[in-house]
Amino acid sequence: MSQLSRRNFNIMLGATGAATLASTAIGTFAYAQGKGRVVIIGGGAGGGTVAHLVKKGAPGLDVTLVEANAQYTSCFFSNLYLGGFRSFESITHSYDGLKKLGVNVVTDYATGVDSAKKTVTLRGGATLAYDKLVLSPGIDFKWGGIEGYSDDAAQMMPHAWKAGAQTQVLKKQLEAMKAGGTVIMSPPPNPFRCPPGPYERASMIASYLKANKPGSKLIIMDPKPKFSKQALFQEGWAAHYQDIIEWVPPDLTGGGVKKVDAKAMTVTTGDGETVKADVANIIPAQMAGKIVHVAGCSDGDWCPINPADFSSTKVKDIYVIGDASIAKKMPKSGFSANSQAKVVANSVLAALAGKKKFPARYRNTCWSLISANNGVKVGASYKAGADMVEVNSKFISKTGETAELRKQTFEESLDWYTAMTNEMFAKG
Amino acid sequence: MPGSGFIRVMLMLKNLAFVIATSMAALTSLAAFANEEREYGEYLAGECTSCHRDGANETIPPIVGYEVWAFVSLMDTYRNGERDNQAMVSVAKSLDEEQIKALAIYFASVEPKGN
Incomplete structure (x- = not known):
């Protein structure tokens, strides 16, 4: 090879490299737009977030969110509404x-899943085909644990453990109580x-009651x-609330x-003692x-999942997140x-839109309000393993904290609420 | 010493071609690396955005638009006990150096929307 031809060879190499790079970039771009159908059932903290992040990550994907209610009332902060600290x-x-954003939001109730044909049927009669299905339905009640409760x-x-009309019933009953x-x-x-929900609610x-119904009592009969x-x-x-x-x-x-x-x-x-209530909040x-x-x-009652991405261990191409999963x-x-939801969105985008899949990271923080400006919190990050154990990061507010710190903790919870609901509903 | 002028020119051209080729390769891999880090940072940022939002001006501040060094130093203050917010200490301690760097690169790349 002569000097000259080697020079050309080098330049050609550079050009080929650039061309390869360009074609890869174009290919990645087309892929990142995505092609495929993602169906999400349940428009709450899990489902709303997945819908948002998948659609935002790959606008070309066909993303359908099935939710029974036209509007969503959050369970978190519904206790603050009962206490008079938030409006409905x-x-x-x-x-x-x-x-x-382009998410196809369907107000309907999913009644069936055919995992062989990869379709979801809705009460309204429609059938939705999916490549990936995300189930984030939250909870149902086990009626029968308390005789006479239905x-x-x-x-x-x-x-009032699914927020909405039930929360309003409880609020009205408290207001009407003598x-x-x-x-x-x-x-x-x-x-x-x-x-912590029942105890924040208490x-x-x-x-x-302290502010509006003097002399009233709240008895918590805990199982x-x-x-x-x-x-x-x-x-x-x-x-x-000593009295x-x-x-x-x-x-007892x-x-x-x-x-x-x-x-x-x-x-x-269970001891056979019968007590009359003016208001009874029975959470089954x-x-x-x-x-x-x-x-x-x-x-059984809940869904086993693979800790790496919350895919179902039982059915292919289905993820189960939120309350319904065994985490x-x-x-x-x-x-x-x-x-x-963030780990699932990353997994879906990797599968359908050529995005890189990253190792799972999980975190939780729960704030509770005890009295005006008196907030506490508990939280941790979790390792994506068989037991989802906390990793060297667990924290909880301490007893005896200053009023200033408690106020700051409460204010944090207000900011978190806005940030999280923005993420769930693609607001802001 | 090289012989004729022709050979010298040829050698220069060869070196130049080599420099261009290797620079391009280096730039390409650097860009790919930075892009990969930003992508990783964007993924990791999901853990932050449950609480931190752009446009916030209250107890939980916005964290987009920080310079890389500022973000890394801030995380250090939670890891060394200078700052003591429990949630942030937990977050900072659960991240390794590479993850903090990826986060810093990502947040630095996002233009704040403001209020």
């Missing part, structure tokens, strides 16, 4: 942002959506001997509330939303669902 409107969100009974004794009345709360057995109801953030809540209750909240552990009631009579407004404990035992069972993804140490919370 402020916790209710539209799907307009997702629609504007969907009908819940109209008089609201659970001063000096009795509120009875029956928290659910483990595992359930939002572990705090918020007590705050409302569990201990609960999330217990020391923090009990410290707060002693300081603010209002009475938490009764299961050994024979295991909590076992029977209700919604017409008579009475609850009966829970399981994954119905569609995961129909799809064959569940093993071991990771609690059932909106924050968890949002965190899992």
